[in-house]
Amino acid sequence: MPLENLPHETSSLIRAITxxxxxxxxxxxxxxxxxxxxxxxxxxxxxxxxxxxxxxxxYKVAERSGNIxxxxxxPMIVAEADVKGERRExxxxxxxxIADYHLRQ
Numbered sequence: 001m002p003l004e005n006l007p008h009e010t011s012s013l014i015r016a017i018t019x020x021x022x023x024x025x026x027x028x029x030x031x032x033x034x035x036x037x038x039x040x041x042x043x044x045x046x047x048x049x050x051x052x053x054x055x056x057x058x059y060k061v062a063e064r065s066g067n068i069x070x071x072x073x074x075p076m077i078v079a080e081a082d083v084k085g086e087r088r089e090x091x092x093x094x095x096x097x098i099a100d101y102h103l104r105q
Contacts, residue, residue, distance in 0.1 A: 063070040079101070081094035 057076050058074045059071040061069050062072045079098045081097040083090040083094040083097070085093065
């Protein structure tokens with residue numbers, strides 16, 4: 001039955017309830033969007049420190065001249081794999097070569 005055929009009080013009540021339900025749904029949608037954006041921003045903020053958390057060799061500065069440093073590095077083991085090809089594919093191949101060698105030791 002169309003709202004126009006109902007008594008004025010009833011149609012006003014139905015409109016108010018419907019409007020309230022729509023607001024609840026809209027609030028839920030807004031909160032979901034806010035939550036998703038917050039998670040994305042947090043992930044973006046933490047990405048740099050997570051990715052740059054790599055091991056750095058220990059060293060002592062032997063001489064310094066302005067922005068230039070002469071460094072003495074502690075002994076370390078370095079592994080290299082010479083791989084030709086597209087960058088992304090070569091990184092994967094090189095990693096597998098070094099990982100296979102390391103796992104066999």
